[in-house]
Amino acid sequence: MRSFSRYAALASIACTLMAGSLLAQEGNETNRKISGGGITVPGWQGKVDDSASKAGETVNDAKLSQEGKTLHVTTGPAITYWNPKNVAKGDYTVSATFTEPKFMNLNTHPHPYGIVIAGNSMGTDQQSYIYCAAYGNGNFIVRGFGPEAFQLNGRREANDAVHKAAGPGQPVTQEIAMQVKGDKVSCIINGTPVKTFEKSELVTAGKLKSTDGVYGIRFAHNTDATVSNLKITKP
Numbered sequence: 661m662r663s664f665s666r667y668a669a670l671a672s673i674a675c676t677l678m679a680g681s682l683l684a685q686e687g688n689e690t691n692r693k694i695s696g697g698g699i700t701v702p703g704w705q706g707k708v709d710d711s712a713s714k715a716g717e718t719v720n721d722a723k724l725s726q727e728g729k730t731l732h733v734t735t736g737p738a739i740t741y742w743n744p745k746n747v748a749k750g751d752y753t754v755s756a757t758f759t760e761p762k763f764m765n766l767n768t769h770p771h772p773y774g775i776v777i778a779g780n781s782m783g784t785d786q787q788s789y790i791y792c793a794a795y796g797n798g799n800f801i802v803r804g805f806g807p808e809a810f811q812l813n814g815r816r817e818a819n820d821a822v823h824k825a826a827g828p829g830q831p832v833t834q835e836i837a838m839q840v841k842g843d844k845v846s847c848i849i850n851g852t853p854v855k856t857f858e859k860s861e862l863v864t865a866g867k868l869k870s871t872d873g874v875y876g877i878r879f880a881h882n883t884d885a886t887v888s889n890l891k892i893t894k895p
Contacts, residue, residue, distance in 0.1 A: 691715075691881045692766060694736045697723040701731065703743045707783050712737030712881075722879075731887040733773070734766070735879050740776055740789070742876025748777060748840070748892050749872040755837035755848075756877065756890040763796045763825035763832050770795040771880035772816075777838045778862075779874030781807075788869050790862060791878040792847030792855070796825040796832040802847045802855050806867040813855055821852035840871045841895070 691712060698720045699706055706719040715737075722736030733741070748754055758773050774793030781787045790804035790812075800822050802812040825832035837848040846856040862868045877887055 689768060689882065691717060691721065691737045692735075693717075693721045694723045694734050697721050697734075697736060699724045699741070701726045701743075703745060704741055705744065705783055706739050706741040707787070708737040708739045712739075727886075729888065731877070731890070732885075733877070733879050733887065734884045735881050738879065738881045740782075740791075740876060740878045742776065742779055742782055742874045744782070744874060746875050746892070747873065748875050751841050751895050753837050753839040753841075753848075753893045754875040754891070755835065755893065757833060757835055757888045758794065758885055759831065759833045759888070760796050760825070760883075760885040761831050762829045762884070764828045765884045767882040770797040770799070771883045772799075772801055773877070773879045773883055773885050774800075774834075774836045775838045776876040776878045777840070777873065778804075778868050778871045779876060780869040782874050788867070789873065790838070790845070790868060792836060792838050792849070793878055793880070794822050794834040794836055794849050796823070796834075798822045798824045800847065800849055800854055802857075804862070804867055806869075808866065810867055812857065817855075819849065819852070819854045821850045821854055823850060838875075845871060 717737045722739045723734045724741050725732045754777050772793035772795045776789050776791045779789040786807050788806040792802050794800045799816040799818050801816045804810050835850050839846045843859045846853045
């Protein structure tokens with residue numbers, strides 16, 4: 661019994677160290693600089709995260725381009741893109757199809773991408789918004805800025821609705837949406853609401869100014885994916 665307890669304790673320590681090592685790896689991964697970066701899609705704007713900005717990185721270290729009706733994003737630093745003309749008010753659903761042609765093509769672990777809504781004061785140091793993003797390994801995250809970052813489901817959460825790539829270098833596609841309906845705000849992935857919040861929980865000091873606002877897309881650092889059929893649907 662004593663040997664088993666010692667083994668269990670050692671196993672627990674090993675798991676803790678492994679998890680800590682993984683988190684350190686995620687935090688320490690260097691942002692790539694994308695050749696020919698910048699925004700070439702008419703009307704669109706972008707802003708890198710504050711940590712990247714403080715390191716001297718800009719929108720020119722990531723790339724937003726358009727191929728037909730499909731947006732192509734390659735990062736670089738973590739970044740949010742939007743077109744100021746894309747505004748959602750009242751009850752609405754903003755959705756798009758995200759395709760990672762080669763899972764983990766530019767990184768050593770999965771990185772998320774997804775839909776942004778409720779954008780206000782975008783591009784300034786007082787911007788606020790919320791996003792729902794998927795990872796190609798079955799996880800998702802709901803997070804916001806108001807203007808400081810705030811977490812809504814921890815660092816990440818697994819859900820069977822989120823598609824998983826067969827392996828690194830393999831394609832994975834996610835249908836991602838954010839819905840505002842009545843007093844609820846939902847993150848919907850591949851047709852399944854994976855997280856729902858009370859609007860009053862989100863529109864409050866230090867979080868969102870309103871659920872009305874600009875919508876767009878959000879990509880973590882060192883990620884390469886496309887976005888198609890970005891749209892707003894009203895009830």
